[in-house]
Amino acid sequence: MNDAAAALRPRKSPVQARSAATIDALHIAAVQVLTREGLDLCTTTRIAARAGMSVGSLYQYYPNRDALLAAVLERHLDDVARTVEQACHGCRGKPIAQMAPALVGAFVAAKLRDPEESKALYAVAEARGGAALTAHTHRRVVAAVAELLASAPDAHFEDPVMTSAIALSALVGPVRTLLEGRAPAGFAECLEEQLVLLLTAYLRSCRSVPERKMERS
Amino acid sequence: MNDAAAALRPRKSPVQARSAATIDALHIAAVQVLTREGLDLCTTTRIAARAGMSVGSLYQYYPNRDALLAAVLERHLDDVARTVEQACHGCRGKPIAQMAPALVGAFVAAKLRDPEESKALYAVAEARGGAALTAHTHRRVVAAVAELLASAPDAHFEDPVMTSAIALSALVGPVRTLLEGRAPAGFAECLEEQLVLLLTAYLRSCRSVPERKMERS
Amino acid sequence: MNDAAAALRPRKSPVQARSAATIDALHIAAVQVLTREGLDLCTTTRIAARAGMSVGSLYQYYPNRDALLAAVLERHLDDVARTVEQACHGCRGKPIAQMAPALVGAFVAAKLRDPEESKALYAVAEARGGAALTAHTHRRVVAAVAELLASAPDAHFEDPVMTSAIALSALVGPVRTLLEGRAPAGFAECLEEQLVLLLTAYLRSCRSVPERKMERS
Amino acid sequence: MNDAAAALRPRKSPVQARSAATIDALHIAAVQVLTREGLDLCTTTRIAARAGMSVGSLYQYYPNRDALLAAVLERHLDDVARTVEQACHGCRGKPIAQMAPALVGAFVAAKLRDPEESKALYAVAEARGGAALTAHTHRRVVAAVAELLASAPDAHFEDPVMTSAIALSALVGPVRTLLEGRAPAGFAECLEEQLVLLLTAYLRSCRSVPERKMERS
DNA sequence: CATGAATGAGTCTTCATTCAT
DNA sequence: GATGAATGAAGACTCATTCAT
Numbered sequence: 001m002n003d004a005a006a007a008l009r010p011r012k013s014p015v016q017a018r019s020a021a022t023i024d025a026l027h028i029a030a031v032q033v034l035t036r037e038g039l040d041l042c043t044t045t046r047i048a049a050r051a052g053m054s055v056g057s058l059y060q061y062y063p064n065r066d067a068l069l070a071a072v073l074e075r076h077l078d079d080v081a082r083t084v085e086q087a088c089h090g091c092r093g094k095p096i097a098q099m100a101p102a103l104v105g106a107f108v109a110a111k112l113r114d115p116e117e118s119k120a121l122y123a124v125a126e127a128r129g130g131a132a133l134t135a136h137t138h139r140r141v142v143a144a145v146a147e148l149l150a151s152a153p154d155a156h157f158e159d160p161v162m163t164s165a166i167a168l169s170a171l172v173g174p175v176r177t178l179l180e181g182r183a184p185a186g187f188a189e190c191l192e193e194q195l196v197l198l199l200t201a202y203l204r205s206c207r208s209v210p211e212r213k214m215e216r217s
Numbered sequence: 218m219n220d221a222a223a224a225l226r227p228r229k230s231p232v233q234a235r236s237a238a239t240i241d242a243l244h245i246a247a248v249q250v251l252t253r254e255g256l257d258l259c260t261t262t263r264i265a266a267r268a269g270m271s272v273g274s275l276y277q278y279y280p281n282r283d284a285l286l287a288a289v290l291e292r293h294l295d296d297v298a299r300t301v302e303q304a305c306h307g308c309r310g311k312p313i314a315q316m317a318p319a320l321v322g323a324f325v326a327a328k329l330r331d332p333e334e335s336k337a338l339y340a341v342a343e344a345r346g347g348a349a350l351t352a353h354t355h356r357r358v359v360a361a362v363a364e365l366l367a368s369a370p371d372a373h374f375e376d377p378v379m380t381s382a383i384a385l386s387a388l389v390g391p392v393r394t395l396l397e398g399r400a401p402a403g404f405a406e407c408l409e410e411q412l413v414l415l416l417t418a419y420l421r422s423c424r425s426v427p428e429r430k431m432e433r434s
Numbered sequence: 435m436n437d438a439a440a441a442l443r444p445r446k447s448p449v450q451a452r453s454a455a456t457i458d459a460l461h462i463a464a465v466q467v468l469t470r471e472g473l474d475l476c477t478t479t480r481i482a483a484r485a486g487m488s489v490g491s492l493y494q495y496y497p498n499r500d501a502l503l504a505a506v507l508e509r510h511l512d513d514v515a516r517t518v519e520q521a522c523h524g525c526r527g528k529p530i531a532q533m534a535p536a537l538v539g540a541f542v543a544a545k546l547r548d549p550e551e552s553k554a555l556y557a558v559a560e561a562r563g564g565a566a567l568t569a570h571t572h573r574r575v576v577a578a579v580a581e582l583l584a585s586a587p588d589a590h591f592e593d594p595v596m597t598s599a600i601a602l603s604a605l606v607g608p609v610r611t612l613l614e615g616r617a618p619a620g621f622a623e624c625l626e627e628q629l630v631l632l633l634t635a636y637l638r639s640c641r642s643v644p645e646r647k648m649e650r651s
Numbered sequence: 652m653n654d655a656a657a658a659l660r661p662r663k664s665p666v667q668a669r670s671a672a673t674i675d676a677l678h679i680a681a682v683q684v685l686t687r688e689g690l691d692l693c694t695t696t697r698i699a700a701r702a703g704m705s706v707g708s709l710y711q712y713y714p715n716r717d718a719l720l721a722a723v724l725e726r727h728l729d730d731v732a733r734t735v736e737q738a739c740h741g742c743r744g745k746p747i748a749q750m751a752p753a754l755v756g757a758f759v760a761a762k763l764r765d766p767e768e769s770k771a772l773y774a775v776a777e778a779r780g781g782a783a784l785t786a787h788t789h790r791r792v793v794a795a796v797a798e799l800l801a802s803a804p805d806a807h808f809e810d811p812v813m814t815s816a817i818a819l820s821a822l823v824g825p826v827r828t829l830l831e832g833r834a835p836a837g838f839a840e841c842l843e844e845q846l847v848l849l850l851t852a853y854l855r856s857c858r859s860v861p862e863r864k865m866e867r868s
Numbered sequence: 869c870a871t872g873a874a875t876g877a878g879t880c881t882t883c884a885t886t887c888a889t
Numbered sequence: 890g891a892t893g894a895a896t897g898a899a900g901a902c903t904c905a906t907t908c909a910t
Binding site for chain 2: 038039123128131134135138139161163165166169172173177182184187191198201202206
């Protein structure tokens with residue numbers, strides 16, 4: 001796994017402004033090709049061409065195709081994670097009724113900012129090795145939400161990490177359904193509202209755990 | 218879409234016992250290769266080899282690789298759908314508190330019966346054209362659950378299809394998190410319990426207000 | 435070449451009526467498939483299917499695909515040859531002015547009886563080894579026409595075989611142009627008339643000078 | 652037909668000298684393989700190998716095997732057409748007795764310059780789609796000759812295009828007979844002379860049409 | 869004898885990656 | 890550093906031919 005991870009690292013850090021711009025161009029191009037042509041047709045040559053450079057240049061920045069796609073995916077996941085983390089910071093210590101909308105809002109906004117991109121990157125995540133990339137960011141978000149839950153004044157969670165993991169996964173499901181076109185008509189319009197309902201209800205029924213102590217007594 | 222669908226249809230129906238066995242062997246082999254090697258390495262040659270036959274034979278039953286994978290995916294989805302539909306029939310007219318565990322139980326059981334297979338097939342579903350295959354089964358399950366919800370004596374849902382779609386998607390999320398290895402330790406053990414909690418809570422908070430009055434009284 | 439020829443011989447002679455019927459069916463099927471699908475798609479399976487039998491049966495009568503196609507081609511060429519030979523017999527000893535229309539008529543009729551078949555078989559003749567098959571029949575027709583020329587009362591040909599070969603080839607050219615769709619509009623309608631003109635003119639200008647004196651006197 | 656034609660277009664134009672050399676090498680290799688092995692064995696791998704490059708390189712210049720073969724055929728046909736057109740220009744306005752040898756000479760020279768190549772390409776022309784390629788060049792040559800005929804001072808042709816088409820086809824026949832090895836001994840030696848005889852005689856008997864008017868009077 | 873499922877060598881074609889210019 | 894032509898391994902797929910039933 002060490003080797004595998006090493007093989008996916010970018011070749012050079014964007015120490016120079018030019019590098020950063022080039023890498024940006026590559027990411028944008030990759031997402032465009034991914035979006036318009038699909039993962040199968042997302043070849044290095046095509047990406048380079050869309051980015052206005054030659055294949056050779058692409059290989060100056062990434063050791064192979066997978067490394068580039070991994071980087072693109074990572075950046076996307078990182079964006080989502082940061083957005084959610086900021087939301088968490090913003091409502092630390094607030095009651096569940098305020099946490100839920102904030103969390104859902106941040107998550108949905110991040111994922112639906114560019115739906116095509118989000119959708120295309122799911123395909124990348126599914127491909128060989130994608131799980132590892134996703135896992136890291138996922139844990140990060142779970143941790144942030146767990147911390148948030150622990151700070152709720154109107155609830156006590158026995159296992160905040162678990163509750164966070166379930167809750168987040170439950171939010172991901174409907175968003176993915178929407179992105180992948182399995183949603184019935186009108187789904188998009190009431191998605192956020194329903195997710196708030198869902199999250200609030202779930203968190204409320206989880207916090208009841210402290211009550212169990214009372215039951216035991 | 219007609220053409221695309223036609224291209225994925227199997228070539229011959231298993232009229233003879235031998236054919237049926239061959240097709241079964243192909244499905245099993247495909248899942249094994251998918252599971253152990255990943256979608257990229259899941260080539261027709263490898264599948265045929267694992268199934269103990271030559272590539273030619275594979276092509277006698279499926280017009281191309283995608284058709285085989287589609288058939289494997291379809292069979293799996295169909296299994297899940299049928300399981301859930303049966304559960305729905307089994308608790309029609311029962312209160313939410315009984316519906317939720319039955320639904321979650323059926324769904325989780327179907328998806329985790331062969332976790333490796335379930336996981337591997339997500340990759341297939343993600344690949345070009347997979348959405349269409351998933352969509353059909355998804356609608357079928359959504360419809361079954363919607364009907365079930367409408368039969369609940371202790372609740373009235375304004376838009377059962379939407380509630381069903383959200384609820385099911387919310388169940389899918391955590392199951393997928395588990396299958397794809399993003400789950401924290403202990404996740405598997407409390408998954409079903411938490412999903413029941415989640416579903417119950419969500420359905421309770423969705424039902425129309427009038428019912429609540431009756432509950433309180 | 436002996437081996438090559440042997441490999442193309444049919445497997446059994448049609449001693450039984452059933453064999454003859456089967457072989458007929460195969461020939462007809464082969465021509466149909468050739469005509470409708472082209473040489474590339476003219477596979478043994480397709481031919482057998484169109485002939486209402488299994489591939490296995492086809493191989494009972496022909497050792498391989500090429501042998502079947504060769505037999506079909508040979509039969510066609512033999513038909514043409516026989517037709518022309520009969521025409522030759524029919525106007526032996528007649529003057530050129532009568533020979534030419536008879537020859538052209540026979541040849542054109544034979545080749546255009548089933549234009550699709552004629553055309554399709556050109557493709558077969560062009561394929562590997564086809565030259566050998568064509569050569570034999572060609573020589574036969576050339577010989578028949580040469581003999582006819584030698585019998586002309588109003589002409590003496592120094593080298594009847596050569597004249598025959600040139601003349602026949604010259605007739606083939608326009609017929610082929612028509613069959614292969616390179617002909618301008620109206621070509622078909624005046625083809626025979628023009629070929630008679632062409633043949634008559636050529637034969638007249640070939641015959642030895644002394645004859646001309648006789649004609650003028 | 653637009654799509655079909657597009658699929659056969661070369662991929663890149665030989666902008667660089669290297670490219671032009673590569674394309675030339677491919678054409679030469681294709682003809683050699685075609686000549687020595689036949690159309691069936693004329694595979695992309697073999698062509699590339701004979702050209703001293705890898706298959707990949709072949710596909711950098713042609714989108715598929717047929718496109719390469721089509722290009723080779725086209726180049727050959729274009730050569731022939733140009734040669735004949737030049738001969739036509741050279742004897743415009745001259746009497747038939749001078750036209751015929753010039754035309755025959757040019758045509759025979761062009762076709763027999765590299766007999767193996769000419770022969771091999773007939774097989775290509777016969778293959779699926781070849782007719783279309785041939786047709787265009789054929790029309791071009793027919794038009795050039797028709798124009799030439801119209802310029803003859805000692806003859807008037809009612810339908811020069813038709814006469815041209817018949818005459819040219821009649822020349823093609825014997826040349827093809829020679830190339831494909833169906834010719835009797837000595838054929839090659841007297842071919843040109845006989846074709847001149849043939850063409851002259853045919854044209855003379857066609858021009859007689861104006862004379863008919865005189866007959867009618 | 870007929871059948872048609874099975875075989876697998878051999879095609880075409882793509883695309884990640886390299887390296888001479 | 891940039892370029893993009895060249896590479897060739899590897900995949901999908903076909904079809905002539907065989908042979909067990």
